[in-house]
Amino acid sequence: MIRRLIALILILGLIGVGAAAWISRDWWGDGPLQAETSIRVEKGDTLAAAARRLEKAGAIRSTTNFLRFARRFGSEDPIRAGEFQFPPHVSGAQILDILQHGTPVQRLVTIPEGMASILVYERLMAVPELTGQIAVPAEGSVLPDSYSYEAGEPRAAVLARMQTAMRRALDEAWAARKPTTVARTPREALILASIVEKETGVASERPMVASVYTNRVREGMKLQADPTVIYPITKGKPLGRRIRRSELNAVNGYNTYASAGLPAGPIANPSRAAIEAVLDPAKSAALYFVADGKGGHVFAKTLAEHNANVQRFYAIRRSRGEM
Template sequence: MWRHIASNALTFILLALFLLGGVILWGKGQYEAQGPLTEAVCVEVPRGSNFDRVSKNLVDQGAVSSGPILRIGADYAAKTDDLKFGSYLVEPGASMEEIVDALTRGGASTCGTEVVYRVGVNRVSVQVRELDPATSKFVERAEFDQGSEEAPEIYSEVKAKPDTRFRVAVAEGVTSWQVTEALRAMDVLDGEVPQVPAEGALAPDSYEVRPGDDRAAILARMEAAQEVLVAAAWEGRDEDLPVSTPEELLILASIIEKETGVAEERRQVASVFVNRLNQGMRLQTDPTVIYGITKGEGVLGRGLRQSELRGATPWNTYVIEGLPPTPIANPGRASLEAAARPDSTDFVFFVADGTGGHAFATTLEEHNRNVAKWREIEAQQPVQDN
């Protein structure tokens, strides 16, 4: 009899283990399977939340079919304690495994509301925008000029939300003074900036920031990023460049950055300046003259005078030989790469062509014809009131 009981017990245990294994396999399949979402949603993880509350939110939004399976799967993957606050875009069909990974990986929020401080050459603007999960595109809710316009009420509301994302977007060609002044005016940041970083030392890019971040620390991040870009460009440079140091390459790249906003012609512009340096010609570029006047503190806001083109400053390349002593702006990666590997051309002249780009020439005669065409285009343009 005892043998019979033991046999039945063993059978029961085996059956239970079999059923348990089946349940585990089924749960694992559910955890890894395509989810029920048919449209993307934005999932908010409040600061201090936990997987229990988050899983209920996901079930309510139709992102997962079972809160318990999601919690068990997160626990099994040892990610229960890795939940990161923020707002995350959950794509259609995302599995529970993919959702857990997104909520625990960390990094920037991928949806919700964000404030972007855009540091441009001519203005610093503040943009409040929100990602529409249905289209995966940002919808602008407000935009205003920093310092010159009263901030709309929505800006104050968004700033107070714990899951709002903040970014500082620095455009190519801005000066270090412009970046520093913009950071000083950003009311979500803290800390003093003892001095303006060296010209050209800041990498134009988009930087994630958080309320209370130290301004000097953000500038240090930009400097570190630019050091990497300059080192990479210098490492990959052409061997016969007429520059002897990474600093000179940075100076050349800053001039290229200010001379053209057309990506496709950066290497052609670079070739003009390289050819001039190789031939002992003066660079004769207006942006360097402007920098000698403004020192990078704002924009000139008018055309150059003949007296200024002839005036002696360390940056006036109509007067000095070779490169100016410092960069004249902060160049981006593309201009650094153009300076390091310019096109192989015979061009030594260029002038605006009326389309936003430039007409290039190898002889003064050809250049003069291009200049005459540009003068005709200028003459046909309507006069704007100042």
């Protein structure tokens, strides 16, 4: 009798050891995932729905066992929606913790300040994780910034966020405009800001460049902004060569060498800072500016001053072998 009892105890012990080893392997031990994998959890998904996706991706061996162990050994915290990254051989316990407390993968698409809409379109179309088609957005309708998106999200939804951001930025800047601006409408502010954005890559110069164009509008002078000559030719892409005389003389609604006043529309997507600059330009009587050879510009009140600045710039270029 004693021998039978001992044998039974040994058998039960062996069963317990085997069960513990099985649980340890399937819950705390290395999982079957062979390579780093992203798995998406949709909003409203249950743990069971997520587990089925995990099993299909090879991250867990069994949905049933994963759920059983999760109920017994895991936290009761809810799982989060989003895209999650799982490393190779991640355990079931680690998977549950990632689903409940991990940070979803953040994907960003960046629209630089002054990017033209045709390039915004090309950038969005080149993101492989996005889906669906879009048209080229209206010029000036997108606010330059970095925007998060989720794998599988429609491109139209991401573009809509960019355009909503621009409408809000323009409305806020317009509400805070100063009496010194020459923009009579938010659209005029957008048009002038797009020129300022294309004329300088130095953030601190925006109010001064805005002041030059503000003064020219007040004086009834032509803006004579090179980017407005290029825009009808390339729709905002780089020209890749010098502007031709025939292009400087072309009358097309955009060329501010041929016509006075603002062009027919924006020539790029300006930043919030450029919009604010044209709505609160620097206090200056400057009417001209030219590159200073160091990445910025030098400003002048008179044509004589400007011509002297131009000659200095030419001298710099000649010393570099550029002319």
